[in-house]
Amino acid sequence: MSLRLRLLLLIGVSLSLLWCGVAAWTLHDLDRQLRRTLDQRLAMSAQMVAGLMAQLPSPRAGALPSFAGIHAGIACQIVSVRGEVLLRTPGAPEVKASRLPLGYADQQIGGVHWRSYTVEANGLSVTTADRLTERDALLAAVRWAAAVPFIAALAGSLIALWFGVRHGLLPLERLRRALSRRAPDALEPVDSRNLPGDLQPLVASLNDLLGKMALALSRERRLTSDAAHELRTPLTAIKTHLQVARITQGHDAQTALTHAEEGADRLQNTLGQLLTLARVEGEFDWEDGGVALANEVVDLAARDAAPRQAERIAIGPLPQAQLALPQALAVTALRNLLDNALRYSPPGSLVRLSVWREGAFLHFEVADQGPGLSAESMAQATQRFWRARQSADGGSGLGLAIVAAIVERFGGRLALRAEEAGGLCVILTLPARD
Structure with missing residues (x-):
C-alpha cells in the first residue's frame, strides 16, 4: 500500500x-x-x-x-x-x-x-x-x-x-524521481535546498549513507588496484624464476627455484593478509567462545612472529587480565606489530614488549631499534600496501592496516611514536574485561 x-x-x-x-x-x-x-x-x-x-x-x-x-x-x-x-x-x-x-x-x-x-x-x-x-x-x-x-x-x-495529500507528497515524489534517474555509480549528495523541513533529516541521512558508500567504494577500488599491483609483482617473479630454472641446470636452477619458493611464500602471505583484512572489516563473527588472556595472547603472538628467533623479543611482566575481543584478533594485531618491529630492526637487535593495564584498557607497547619513521610516514603507516622506502622489498604493507581495522572495530587505539634514541614505539590499546 x-x-x-x-x-x-x-x-x-x-x-x-x-x-x-x-x-x-x-x-x-x-x-x-x-x-x-x-x-x-x-x-x-x-x-x-x-x-x-x-x-x-x-x-x-x-x-x-x-x-x-x-x-x-x-x-x-x-x-x-x-x-x-x-x-x-x-x-x-x-x-x-x-x-x-x-x-x-x-x-x-x-x-x-x-x-x-x-x-x-x-x-x-x-x-x-x-x-x-x-x-x-x-x-x-x-x-x-x-x-x-x-x-x-x-x-x-x-x-x-x-488534493492536500497529493500536493503535500509532491516533494517526496520529486525526490523519488531524482533518485530513480541516477546512475548506479552516482554517489554525489542529493540537493536538499528546496525540500520541506520534514524531509531534511531523511535527505541528510541519505547523503550521509551516500558519502559512506562513496568512501567504501573508493577504498575497495583502491584496494583492488593495489592488490592487483602487489600480487602481480610476486607472480611475475615466480614465473621468471621458473623460466630460469627450466633453461638452466645445477646451481643456477636451484637458486632460481629457491627464489620462486620465496616469491610463492610472499604471495601466500599477502593473500592471507588480504583475507584477514576483509574478514576484520566485514561482518564475520570471530567469537569462538574462548577466553583471551593477556599472557596467552603475548605467547602466541611472539611465537608466530619469531618462530626461530624467540630470544630477540624481550617480554616484560604480564598482568593477569582478559581482553574484551576474540583471541584470534588480539593475536593477529600483536603479531603484526612484532613482525614489523623484527623486520625493520637490525639483525640480532632486541624488540621490547611491555604490557600493562590502565582502567578498562590493556596497553601493549612494542619498541624496536630500527631507523624509525618520520611524522609524515607515521601518518601514512596504517594505509593499505604502504611500506617504508627502506623496506620496499619486504612485507605486504597490510600489517598496520589490519591492526587499525581491529582497533576501530573494537574501540581501541593505535599510537605511533618515534623514540629519542632511535627506533619506533607502537602502543596498541585494546579493551579489557573486568
Whole structure:
C-alpha cells in the first residue's frame, strides 16, 4: 500500500467518523428538540382553548365560536363533563372523552396515529392532537435539511484532503524521481535546498549513507588496484624464476627455484593478509567462545612472529587480565606489530614488549631499534600496501592496516611514536574485561 493511499485512508476514515458522529449527535438533538417543541405547541393550544372557554358565560353545543384556526394542522375537541361533544374542529377524530387520558398520549383512531394532549378546566375537557404521519414527515424534512450540509461538508473535506495529500507528497515524489534517474555509480549528495523541513533529516541521512558508500567504494577500488599491483609483482617473479630454472641446470636452477619458493611464500602471505583484512572489516563473527588472556595472547603472538628467533623479543611482566575481543584478533594485531618491529630492526637487535593495564584498557607497547619513521610516514603507516622506502622489498604493507581495522572495530587505539634514541614505539590499546 502506497504512502498516499495510507494517508488518505487513515485521515479520510478518521474525518468521516468524526463528521458522522457530529451529524448523528446533531440530528438526534434536533429530533428531540423538535418533538418537544411540537408537544409544547399542543399543550399551549389546549391551554389557550381552555382559557377562552372559561370566559364564556355558559358553553353549550352549537353556541361556541370556531377554533379551526388555533394552529394549522392541529385538531381540537371540547367535551363537557357529561360526555357531550361541544366542539370538534374539521378533521378531528371522533373519540369519546373517557378514552382520552390527561396529558400527552399516543393513540390510533380510525387507522390514524395521533399525538394528543388533554387538559380539564371549568368542567370541560379540551384535547388537541397532531397526526403522527404529518409530524414524522416534518421531522424527516428537517433531518434531511440538516443532513445535506454535513454530507456536502464531508464530501468537500475528502476532496480537499485528496488534493492536500497529493500536493503535500509532491516533494517526496520529486525526490523519488531524482533518485530513480541516477546512475548506479552516482554517489554525489542529493540537493536538499528546496525540500520541506520534514524531509531534511531523511535527505541528510541519505547523503550521509551516500558519502559512506562513496568512501567504501573508493577504498575497495583502491584496494583492488593495489592488490592487483602487489600480487602481480610476486607472480611475475615466480614465473621468471621458473623460466630460469627450466633453461638452466645445477646451481643456477636451484637458486632460481629457491627464489620462486620465496616469491610463492610472499604471495601466500599477502593473500592471507588480504583475507584477514576483509574478514576484520566485514561482518564475520570471530567469537569462538574462548577466553583471551593477556599472557596467552603475548605467547602466541611472539611465537608466530619469531618462530626461530624467540630470544630477540624481550617480554616484560604480564598482568593477569582478559581482553574484551576474540583471541584470534588480539593475536593477529600483536603479531603484526612484532613482525614489523623484527623486520625493520637490525639483525640480532632486541624488540621490547611491555604490557600493562590502565582502567578498562590493556596497553601493549612494542619498541624496536630500527631507523624509525618520520611524522609524515607515521601518518601514512596504517594505509593499505604502504611500506617504508627502506623496506620496499619486504612485507605486504597490510600489517598496520589490519591492526587499525581491529582497533576501530573494537574501540581501541593505535599510537605511533618515534623514540629519542632511535627506533619506533607502537602502543596498541585494546579493551579489557573486568
